[in-house]
Amino acid sequence: MVIDINLSTPLRVGRQEAPSIPQPSLARLPQYHHYLVDLAAKGITQTTCSVIGRDLGLIPVQVRKDLQHTGIIGRPKTGYSVAELIQAIETFLGWNNINEAFLVGAGNLGTALLGHERFSKFGLRIVAAFDRDPAKEGQWIHEKAVLPLEELADLAQRMSIHLGIITTPPEAAQAVADEMVKGGIQAIWNFAPVKLKVPEHIIVHNEDLYSTLATLSWKLARRFRVSLKEKEAV
Amino acid sequence: MVIDINLSTPLRVGRQEAPSIPQPSLARLPQYHHYLVDLAAKGITQTTCSVIGRDLGLIPVQVRKDLQHTGIIGRPKTGYSVAELIQAIETFLGWNNINEAFLVGAGNLGTALLGHERFSKFGLRIVAAFDRDPAKEGQWIHEKAVLPLEELADLAQRMSIHLGIITTPPEAAQAVADEMVKGGIQAIWNFAPVKLKVPEHIIVHNEDLYSTLATLSWKLARRFRVSLKEKEAV
DNA sequence: GTAGACTCGATCCATGGTTATCGATATAAA
DNA sequence: TTTATATCGATAACCATGGATCGAGTCTAC
Numbered sequence: 001m002v003i004d005i006n007l008s009t010p011l012r013v014g015r016q017e018a019p020s021i022p023q024p025s026l027a028r029l030p031q032y033h034h035y036l037v038d039l040a041a042k043g044i045t046q047t048t049c050s051v052i053g054r055d056l057g058l059i060p061v062q063v064r065k066d067l068q069h070t071g072i073i074g075r076p077k078t079g080y081s082v083a084e085l086i087q088a089i090e091t092f093l094g095w096n097n098i099n100e101a102f103l104v105g106a107g108n109l110g111t112a113l114l115g116h117e118r119f120s121k122f123g124l125r126i127v128a129a130f131d132r133d134p135a136k137e138g139q140w141i142h143e144k145a146v147l148p149l150e151e152l153a154d155l156a157q158r159m160s161i162h163l164g165i166i167t168t169p170p171e172a173a174q175a176v177a178d179e180m181v182k183g184g185i186q187a188i189w190n191f192a193p194v195k196l197k198v199p200e201h202i203i204v205h206n207e208d209l210y211s212t213l214a215t216l217s218w219k220l221a222r223r224f225r226v227s228l229k230e231k232e233a234v
Numbered sequence: 235m236v237i238d239i240n241l242s243t244p245l246r247v248g249r250q251e252a253p254s255i256p257q258p259s260l261a262r263l264p265q266y267h268h269y270l271v272d273l274a275a276k277g278i279t280q281t282t283c284s285v286i287g288r289d290l291g292l293i294p295v296q297v298r299k300d301l302q303h304t305g306i307i308g309r310p311k312t313g314y315s316v317a318e319l320i321q322a323i324e325t326f327l328g329w330n331n332i333n334e335a336f337l338v339g340a341g342n343l344g345t346a347l348l349g350h351e352r353f354s355k356f357g358l359r360i361v362a363a364f365d366r367d368p369a370k371e372g373q374w375i376h377e378k379a380v381l382p383l384e385e386l387a388d389l390a391q392r393m394s395i396h397l398g399i400i401t402t403p404p405e406a407a408q409a410v411a412d413e414m415v416k417g418g419i420q421a422i423w424n425f426a427p428v429k430l431k432v433p434e435h436i437i438v439h440n441e442d443l444y445s446t447l448a449t450l451s452w453k454l455a456r457r458f459r460v461s462l463k464e465k466e467a468v
Numbered sequence: 469g470t471a472g473a474c475t476c477g478a479t480c481c482a483t484g485g486t487t488a489t490c491g492a493t494a495t496a497a498a
Numbered sequence: 499t500t501t502a503t504a505t506c507g508a509t510a511a512c513c514a515t516g517g518a519t520c521g522a523g524t525c526t527a528c
Contacts, residue, residue, distance in 0.1 A: 022485060026452060030444035034404065034427050048505065056429050061487065064506070076493045076505045093448050094455025112346035122444060123451050162454060170268065187454050189446065193268050195290050203453050205446050210264035210356060212423065212439050214327050217357050218260060219437050220396060220421050221328025256515060282475065295517060298476070310475045311525045 021069040028066050030122075031056060033089045040082050048079030095123040102161050102185070104176045105168030106131040106139075106146050109191055113167060115142040126165065128155070132172065149179065156183030163187050170194045177204075259300045264356075265290060266301065267323045274316050282313030329357035336395050336419070338410045339402035340365040340373075340380050343425055347401060349376040360399065362389070366406065383413065390417030397421050404428045 035056060039047060049060040049067070056063070067080070070088040074080045090096055103110055106129045113119075114126055129146045131137065139146045147155070155161070164180040166173050166188060173192035180188060187203035190196055193210050269290060273281060283294040283301070290297070301314070304322040308314045324330055337344055340363045347353075348360055363380045365371065373380045381389070389395070398414040400407050400422060407426035414422060421437035424430055427444050 021452075023449065024485070026449050027442070027445035030427065030442065030448045031429065034444075035429075050505075059487070060505085061489095062485095065486085068507075074506055075495090076507090077495045077503080079505070092452070094451045097455065099451055099454060108346035108349040112342035115342040119447070122447055124447060163450065186457065187450050189450055193264065195265065195269075203450065203457075205450050207443065207446050208261070208264065209441065210268070211261035212441050213353070213356055213358060214264045215257070215260050216397065216421050216423055216437065216439050217328045217333055218255075218326070220333060221331065223420065223437075258515070284475075293517070294475085295519095296515095299516090302477075308476055309525090310477090310523045311473085313475070 025066045025069055028058075029070070029089050029093060032063070032067065033086065033093075036082050036086045036089070040086060045082050046079055047082055047085075049074075051079075093123075095121075097123060098125050099123050099163050100125050100127050100159070100161050101163035101165055101189075102126070102128055102130060102152060102156060102180075103144075103165040103167060104130045104149065104152065104180075105166060105172070105192075106133075106136050106141055107167060107169075110165075110167035111141055113165065114144050124163075127159070127161070132168075149176070152179050153183035156180065156185055161185060163189065165189045165191070166196075167191045255303045259303055262292075262300050263304070263323050263327060266297070267320065267327075270316050270320045270323070274320060279316050280313055281316055281319075283308075285313075327357070329355075331357060332359050333357050333397050334359050334361050334393070334395050335397035335399055335423075336360070336362055336364060336386060336390060336414070337378075337399040337401060338364045338383065338386065338414075339400060339406070339426075340367075340370050340375055341401060341403075344399075344401035345375055347399065348378050358397075361393070361395070366402075383410070386413050387417035390414065390419055395419060397423065399423045399425070400430075401425045 032052065035052065036047075049063040052058070053060045053063045064074075067074075067085065067088075070085075070092040072080060072085055072088040101124060103113060103126050106114070110129060110131075114129055119126070126144060129141060129144050130149045130152050131146050132149050134148070136146045137148050156164075161183070162185060164177075164183075164185040164187070166176050166180075168176055170192045173190065173194050174196060177188060177190070177196045177198055181198055181202060185202075188196065188198065188205070190204055190206045191209075193206075193208055195206075196204055198204060266286065269286065270281075283297040286292070287294045287297045298308075301308075301319065301322075304319075304326040306314060306319055306322040335358060337347060337360050340348070344363060344365075348363055353360070360378060363375060363378050364383045364386050365380050366383050368382070370380045371382050390398075395417070396419060398411075398417075398419040398421070400410050400414075402410055404426045407424065407428050408430060411422060411424070411430045411432055415432055415436060419436075422430065422432065422439070424438055424440045425443075427440075427442055429440075430438055432438060
């Protein structure tokens with residue numbers, strides 16, 4: 001039996017999402033990136049996994065594995081070139097190509113994201129905002145126009161926008177997601193604490209602040225339970 | 235050989251942080267909570283893991299396992315009482331007790347969090363904001379006073395604030411964290427994309443928007459690479 | 469009252485990410 | 499030039515989480 005291992009025809013058998021990099025590694029890459037940019041600003045041109053690990057609270061092996069996914073190759077004893085490493089991460093993450101995005105929900109959080117200039121350095125450009133509230137319609141927030149929600153689908157299609165950001169209250173999120181899908185948007189960054197129902201091929205990522213909050217408050221509560229118990233024991 | 239399995243003396247040998255619940259389960263609990271509150275609002279009083287799983291995109295076994303951590307007990311065939319379940323989650327997460335918090339960095343994101351009333355339902359009350367910028371000092375944002383950073387440590391101690399939220403630019407975050415530690419704050423919710431150096435016993439949780447952004451842009455970039463390749467193949 | 473179907477709870481297995489180990493290699497010092 | 503050391507890259511063991519299975523119990527329908 002001959003097995004075809006021709007790499008130009010990827011094995012995509014059945015599953016359409018071959019991750020090829022663990023999600024946690026992917027999530028750590030921006031941290032390396034931040035750190036490396038800092039290093040570069042200090043004029044440091046070479047670094048090693050050991051140093052990175054020490055500064056970021058990770059073990060060297062993990063750093064090495066994560067970075068290997070970007071395709072970078074290091075040299076024994078020397079380590080990596082900082083510049084090359086930054087370049088490799090940016091290319092790998094697609095931060096060189098701009099992703100244009102629509103944002104829906106011009107409330108507190110939406111406004112904050114619209115004003116976050118730093119995103120532009122990481123390949124994200126929010127080009128317009130949408131809101132159901134007629135009072136907000138026609139306003140400009142951080143130099144971005146606020147448009148009525150009805151225009152989203154059409155505009156997204158004509159401008160070939162691929163990314164949608166949802167910062168509405170949870171009740172409205174599903175309807176907004178439907179509009180986005182209608183407009184041909186490929187990926188949704190969802191800040192509303194609901195599970196969105198979308199077609200299979202749409203990429204959805206939830207940024208659930210309440211998840212973090214839950215972890216924090218659970219840990220705090222447990223800490224106080226424990227210290228209370230210790231007090232009782234005394 | 236007799237092994238003492240007295241549960242009143244937990245095994246905490248060495249490690250001081252016995253999670254006792256997987257982190258992913260913990261992160262899912264708020265989703266169940268949101269969902270259950272919705273159900274309750276619709277007047278539904280009983281539900282099962284199968285139904286929850288169907289609506290939240292999880293398999294029943296996982297739901298059951300997650301919920302078991304809260305101490306709830308269900309009944310065969312019937313499932314769980316929605317009200318009891320909500321109660322169990324809230325108690326487990328410590329959402330019944332209010333956590334008072336200080337927020338530092340009254341920029342776009344900080345302002346948004348200050349105005350997020352919904353947090354109060356989940357045990358979080360931001361009682362004051364701090365900023366290094368003298369222009370902001372003395373202002374009120376969403377009914378919260380903006381105070382100079384120098385007063386943080388003293389005030390935190392006197393008001394026995396346990397939670398700090400950092401929404402400053404990355405350069406300032408470490409200094410702020412130091413102040414918080416000085417003020418006796420126990421846990422830090424860090425929105426700045428830096429690794430904070432704090433004493434061992436401080437709980438830190440990073441809310442790194444760039445991690446999510448990285449995942450999204452990588453997936454988008456990969457999708458377009460793939461579709462490009464398919465086009466070439468044609 | 470009894471049979472059947474459904475769900476809980478517990479145990480077991482599989483998958484995947486993290487950590488440890490080992491050989492290879494390049495730099496630096498002798 | 500040679501030797502020692504630090505680091506990379508790869509392989510292998512380990513552990514946590516996710517998923518599957520099975521017995522037990524309860525409600526419904528007949």
